[in-house]
Amino acid sequence: MSFYDNGEDEVESHYTVPRSFEGYPGIVHGGVQAAILDEIIGRVSLIEDFHAFMMSVRLDVKYRNPVPVEMPLHIVAKREVMRDRFAKAEGKIYLPDGTVGSEASIKLVRLPEEFRVGVDVSQELGWRVDP
Numbered sequence: 001m002s003f004y005d006n007g008e009d010e011v012e013s014h015y016t017v018p019r020s021f022e023g024y025p026g027i028v029h030g031g032v033q034a035a036i037l038d039e040i041i042g043r044v045s046l047i048e049d050f051h052a053f054m055m056s057v058r059l060d061v062k063y064r065n066p067v068p069v070e071m072p073l074h075i076v077a078k079r080e081v082m083r084d085r086f087a088k089a090e091g092k093i094y095l096p097d098g099t100v101g102s103e104a105s106i107k108l109v110r111l112p113e114e115f116r117v118g119v120d121v122s123q124e125l126g127w128r129v130d131p
Helices: 030-046
Strands: 010-016 054-063 072-082 086-094 100-110
Touching: 010 030, 030 054, 030 072, 030 086, 030 100
Parallel strands: none
Antiparallel strands: 010 072, 054 100, 072 086, 086 100
């Protein structure tokens, strides 16, 4: 997945989930949907600072409609609260017709310092910031 932020409070992505991630035939596995939402929503803490990692401590997912594999999806995360050590955000997976397939709210906390020391995300995780 590629992620794009608006510089303020939202992160979005466009992604087509391959058939290998289906649970029920033709439908994206619920665990994969949760992982997609967790990943994009976690990026809201990186909008102002690419190294301001936070980790999820609570993830609440609601499955609204079946999410099809091999169809273009629009995924959006929006920050609700951002403090130094704590954040709340929500995200949605939109189906091609604009219907919400699944949505989640997340509580995030700052990643402890001992996990951040000496980590270069561009090298270790292959992340990059495109202009």
